[in-house]
Amino acid sequence: MDLDAACTALAAALAGTGPAIELAPDGTAVPVRAPGLAPGTAAVVRTSGSTGTPKATMLGRAALAASTAATAARLGGEGQWLLALSPNYVAGLQVLVRSVHAGSRPVAMDLSARFTAAGFTQAAAALTHRFRITSLVPTQLHRLLADPAAETIKALRRFDTILLGGARAPQDLLAAARRHGLKLVRTYGMSETCGGCVYDGVPLDGVRVRLDGGRIVLGGPVVASGYLGNPELTAAHFSHDPDGTAWFRTEDLGGLDGGLLSVAGRADDVLITGGVKVSAAAVAAAIETVPGVDAVLVAGVEDPEWGTRVACAVVGRAPAQRIRDTVRAALGPAAAPRTVLVLDELPLLSNGKPDRLAVARMLQAAAG
Numbered sequence: 001m002d003l004d005a006a007c008t009a010l011a012a013a014l015a016g017t018g019p020a021i022e023l024a025p026d027g028t029a030v031p032v033r034a035p036g037l038a039p040g041t042a043a044v045v046r047t048s049g050s051t052g053t054p055k056a057t058m059l060g061r062a063a064l065a066a067s068t069a070a071t072a073a074r075l076g077g078e079g080q081w082l083l084a085l086s087p088n089y090v091a092g093l094q095v096l097v098r099s100v101h102a103g104s105r106p107v108a109m110d111l112s113a114r115f116t117a118a119g120f121t122q123a124a125a126a127l128t129h130r131f132r133i134t135s136l137v138p139t140q141l142h143r144l145l146a147d148p149a150a151e152t153i154k155a156l157r158r159f160d161t162i163l164l165g166g167a168r169a170p171q172d173l174l175a176a177a178r179r180h181g182l183k184l185v186r187t188y189g190m191s192e193t194c195g196g197c198v199y200d201g202v203p204l205d206g207v208r209v210r211l212d213g214g215r216i217v218l219g220g221p222v223v224a225s226g227y228l229g230n231p232e233l234t235a236a237h238f239s240h241d242p243d244g245t246a247w248f249r250t251e252d253l254g255g256l257d258g259g260l261l262s263v264a265g266r267a268d269d270v271l272i273t274g275g276v277k278v279s280a281a282a283v284a285a286a287i288e289t290v291p292g293v294d295a296v297l298v299a300g301v302e303d304p305e306w307g308t309r310v311a312c313a314v315v316g317r318a319p320a321q322r323i324r325d326t327v328r329a330a331l332g333p334a335a336a337p338r339t340v341l342v343l344d345e346l347p348l349l350s351n352g353k354p355d356r357l358a359v360a361r362m363l364q365a366a367a368g
Contacts, residue, residue, distance in 0.1 A: 001027040003108050006087060011100045013042040014061055020044060022056075023087040023096075025111065025350055038225035043097075045090045045191045056228040057090075057191040066221035067094070067194035068101040070204035075161050075185075078102035079131025082124055082159075084109050084140060089351040090191040091135050091166060104129060115352065117144050117152045124155040132159045135187075137166035137352035138173055142295065145176045156182050163187050165196045166353050168263070168281065170288040170295075188263055192237070192248045194222045201260040208245065209261050216254040216263065219247040271300040273308045276334040283310060283337065286330040292318035295346050299360045301339060301367040311339035311363040315346060339367045 009029030012018025019031040020041040032044045042061040046054045072078045081099050083106050085092035099106040109115070109123040120140075124132075136144075141164060144152055156162065157180065165187035177184045187196030197207045197218060208219040223246035226234035239247045253264040265281025272278070280298040287296045295315040300308040314323065320340035328336040341363055347355040 001087075001108050001111060003027060003083075003106065005029065007096055007100055007105075010043070010096055014064060014097065014100060016040075016042075016061060020058075022046075023093060025086045025088050027087050027108075032228075034228060036229050036231075038228075041225060043093060044228055045093055046088070047191055055191075055230065055233065058225040058228050059090075059093075059191075059194055060225050063194050063222050063224060064094075064097050065101065066206060067197065067204075068098050070197070070206055070222070071098060072102070074199055074204055075133065077131055078104065079133050079160065080104045080127050080129030081106040082109070082120075082127060082132070082134040083107065083111075084115070084120060084123070084134055084136055085352060086111055086350045090195040091137075091163075091351065094195045095135055115140050115143060117146075117148060120144060121149070121152045121155045124158065127158075133161045133163070134159055135163040135165070138164060138169040139167075139295070139346070139348060139352050139354070141169070141177065142173055145173070145180065146294075148180075153180055156180065159183060161185055163196060163199075165189065166351065168265075168284070172288065188261065189218070189222075190250065192224045192250075193218050194224065197222050198261050201262065203259075203261070208247075209256065211254065211256060212249065214253045214255075214264075215267060216250045216252045216261070217247055218250060219245050221246070223248045269298075271308050271310055273300070273303075273310055273334055274306045276332075278310055278331070278335045280310075282331055283312065283327055283335050286327045286335075287312060287314065287323055287337075289330075290318045290323055290326050292316045293323070295354075297346055297354050297356065297359045298337070299356065299363055301360075301364045303338075303367070309338045309367065310335060311341070311367055312337040313341045313343050313346060313359045313363060315343055339363055341366045 006027040013021045021029040022044040038058045040060045041058045043059045045057050081095045083095045107126045188198040189196040206220045210217050237249050255262045269280040284298045293316045298312045301311045303309040324336045347358045
């Protein structure tokens, strides 16, 4: 990756002296001059497409600046970042955006290779700033803490903050991070909010959170301008208050308790099996409590009798019957997965998130 070239193009886009860009997985900056591009757009980021057609999100210069400032304020300063995520996704892009705004040079892992603890540890050794930050997804942290070498733990402890987002983190993984004394911050956000905008359940400065029928709605200066070339979808998800506050209606369900946000899972993760509603997120959380389960993804598979059956792909050594019994005891018989597919690892997208569509196809094939 030509990190300097990527940062130079991004700096021009952020300053308004160059065109808006879209970063490729290898960091190549592609100018964006498409019709419908919102004024002030600095970068276009495409969603992962893990559950549908990818969308091109337009991130404005002001929104990215607001996100950077709020992040620095919450973390207690700016520093040097380790890039461990592909820059064509918002979490990786934001590592570069924050570095440009801070005037610091990030260090990048070799993103063309599979993420490994050895590769991460080697890259972390190249950091020189006293204040060090990185952004990871749970799958990456799991690989770092699975039988970790002393050098890896030392490198992880050296980070002043490790942002963890992109997916729900299993409690066992969070407990392992605490045992090793890691300074972990769980983030919630998406491309449409310039990445994480809620840290450990608390919105960043300037970010507002409300619920609409249980659906999480995020507002403030970090909200994107909309979807490039898709005004209908933009109108369905983006809105403005009379005072000009921008809002984005997410696909997630959640709750608010004293201003603290909890995320219950995606609205479309509710499976209806035999007329009974089952939360895929709740099933996954129950399965994660079973000893020997390292990772899990729950999905519905088509069934001629039940309409949809609950199925799961599991990484680990837990017996299938124990998984079913645990879910049945916690959530009832309808939630118990009929199909339990054991994998060596979950297939991943290039942003480190599980490939939900690929897993769903595998589960449907296994269910017959």
